[in-house]
Amino acid sequence: MNTASLPPALSENDEISELIELLHRTEQRLHKLTAGEVDTVANRQGRTLLLSHAQEHRRQHEAARQASIVDALPMHIALLDARGIVVSVNDAWRAFADSNCMSDDGWGVGVSYLRVCDAACGANADGAQHVGTGIRAVLSGERDRFSIEYPCHAPDQQRWFLMTVTPLPGDPPTGVVVVHVNISERIQAEEAQRALQQLLTDVVENMPTAVQLKSVKDDFRILIWNKAAETMFGVSRDAAIGRNVHDIWPGQEGEHMYAADVELASRAIMQDFPDHVISSRDRGPIHAHVRKVALRDERGTLSHILVVADDMTIQRAA
Amino acid sequence: MTQRTTYQFRLYVAEGALNSVRALANLTALCQAHLPDRHKIEVVDVFHEPQRALEDRIFMTPTLIKLAPAPVRRIVGALSETQTVLLALGLQ
Numbered sequence: 238m239n240t241a242s243l244p245p246a247l248s249e250n251d252e253i254s255e256l257i258e259l260l261h262r263t264e265q266r267l268h269k270l271t272a273g274e275v276d277t278v279a280n281r282q283g284r285t286l287l288l289s290h291a292q293e294h295r296r297q298h299e300a301a302r303q304a305s306i307v308d309a310l311p312m313h314i315a316l317l318d319a320r321g322i323v324v325s326v327n328d329a330w331r332a333f334a335d336s337n338c339m340s341d342d343g344w345g346v347g348v349s350y351l352r353v354c355d356a357a358c359g360a361n362a363d364g365a366q367h368v369g370t371g372i373r374a375v376l377s378g379e380r381d382r383f384s385i386e387y388p389c390h391a392p393d394q395q396r397w398f399l400m401t402v403t404p405l406p407g408d409p410p411t412g413v414v415v416v417h418v419n420i421s422e423r424i425q426a427e428e429a430q431r432a433l434q435q436l437l438t439d440v441v442e443n444m445p446t447a448v449q450l451k452s453v454k455d456d457f458r459i460l461i462w463n464k465a466a467e468t469m470f471g472v473s474r475d476a477a478i479g480r481n482v483h484d485i486w487p488g489q490e491g492e493h494m495y496a497a498d499v500e501l502a503s504r505a506i507m508q509d510f511p512d513h514v515i516s517s518r519d520r521g522p523i524h525a526h527v528r529k530v531a532l533r534d535e536r537g538t539l540s541h542i543l544v545v546a547d548d549m550t551i552q553r554a555a
Numbered sequence: 556m557t558q559r560t561t562y563q564f565r566l567y568v569a570e571g572a573l574n575s576v577r578a579l580a581n582l583t584a585l586c587q588a589h590l591p592d593r594h595k596i597e598v599v600d601v602f603h604e605p606q607r608a609l610e611d612r613i614f615m616t617p618t619l620i621k622l623a624p625a626p627v628r629r630i631v632g633a634l635s636e637t638q639t640v641l642l643a644l645g646l647q
Contacts, residue, residue: 274632276572277601277616283609285601285616291572298571 264288313417316405321351321372324412333417337391350415368400375402378409386420397424447525449477449544457481457498457542469525469548471518490516501529502539512549524553562586562594562644563623567613570600574633578617581634589646621645 267278267288276291287295307314308328315326323345326334334344354369364387371383383402390396399418404410441448441461447469450461462477470477472485482494501508510527517523525546532541566582568575579598586594601608601616611620621628621644634640641647 271615271632274574274635275615275617276569276574279601279605279608279614283605285569285605285608287569287572291569291574294573295569295571298573 312419315345315350315415316412317350317372317376317415318412319376319410320349321376321413322349323347330417372402372413372415375404375413376410378404386424394421395425396421447544447546447548449546451481451498451542451544453502453539453541457495457502459485460541466546469517469523469546470515471520486516497529498542501531501542506531512553513546515546520550524549559593560624562590562621563597564594565597565599565611565620565622567599567601567608567611567616567618567620569602569616572616575617577633577635578619581637581640582619585634585637585640589641 267275268290273290275288277285277287279285304327310327311329313327313330313333315330316324318324326344326346331344351369351372354365354372357365364385368385371380371385374380375383381404384400386397386399388395388397397420399420401416401418402413403416405412405414442463444463445465447466448461448463449459449466451457452460458479458481459477462472462474464474466477467473470485477485482498483491485491486494497508508527508529510525513525513527514522515525515527526549527544527546530543530545531539532543534540564582564586566579568579579596582596586596599607601613615631617631617633619630619634621630628643628645630640630643638647
């Protein structure tokens with residue numbers, strides 16, 4: 238048994254009580270003698286004691302400094318205690334609450350964040366319950382972090398946020414920090430990128446010219462094969478994507494095409510074949526005007542070969 | 556003592572404590588007003604450099620030591636009474 242952890246005996250309690258009284262009286266006397274203008278005192282061995290009023294000032298000063306830092310951040314931050322109750326929030330949180338008519342309850346301070354999640358109904362219920370589960374997992378120490386991206390649209394504005402929950406020190410944690418970051422710009426940029434990508438895909442797909450794109454670093458395997466290419470060569474997109482010319486045109490014809498791709502990759506110039514005879518799977522030999530262009534990536538390295546071909550069979554026959 | 560004598564001060568403080576913060580502010584203001592361009596202030600935190608505090612026999616903070624010109628003088632407190640401080644430092 239560890240005797241150090243035992244409570245003091247009754248006689249020791251009396252002594253402790255007297256020492257505490259002496260400590261308070263000493264500090265009061267020091268305060269009076271120095272007119273409250275002293276922060277620390279040291280004994281003859283140089284052991285320094287911070288007096289209680291100075292301790293309190295330092296605590297408040299440090300708290301104010303920490304609050305200033307947190308208030309300067311643009312993300313919405315709330316501190317939750319171990320029960321999930323909102324203990325404090327930063328300026329950005331208060332401003333968001335004010336601008337969204339949510340400031341009636343003191344910006345949520347004193348409210349159980351977990352209860353709000355549990356009580357959510359309607360379209361947001363599943364998401365809110367997921368958040369509640371995530372916060373509980375961090376509070377219990379089961380997870381060291383939880384994050385989720387979610388939409389939070391206003392009547393006149395499309396908005397998305399990233400919520401992260403991280404623990405305060407302790408085992409289990411003594412609380413969590415909940416941070417909401419507005420990621421609307423990133424989401425909108427991603428959506429714009431997706432829309433542009435789709436537009437480019439539609440343009441290539443609907444061009445009346447056969448278009449192929451081959452990867453230089455992946456043995457000239459085909460990445461893009463549009464509708465006109467399917468029609469001209471009699472090869473479906475599924476049969477072409479991921480394969481190279483050897484697979485599509487077996488034998489000498491494929492060898493020649495492959496050699497031309499290798500040459501283009503080594504010389505990196507545009508190739509123009511005004512009258513190229515190619516075998517179409519369903520039409521036999523056709524005449525095509527073929528142009529090949531070498532494409533480079535942002536570092537200037539040759540990356541792809543773009544092949545465009547126009548069917549000239551009817552013109553040649555005429 | 557000439558008009559160009561440089562005053563050297565050493566101020567012992569407890570960083571972030573109210574009286575220490577005030578003492579440094581008051582000393583800086585006093586020097587700018589009465590000793591412009593002829594003062595040096597060294598600030599020593601007793602929690603960071605306890606050995607120096609012991610060597611200088613500092614038992615309370617804030618404590619100001621005027622090291623030069625002689626005589627060496629010590630003042631304890633926030634230095635808020637300007638006239639008293641000036642008198643103690645021999646500036647009046």
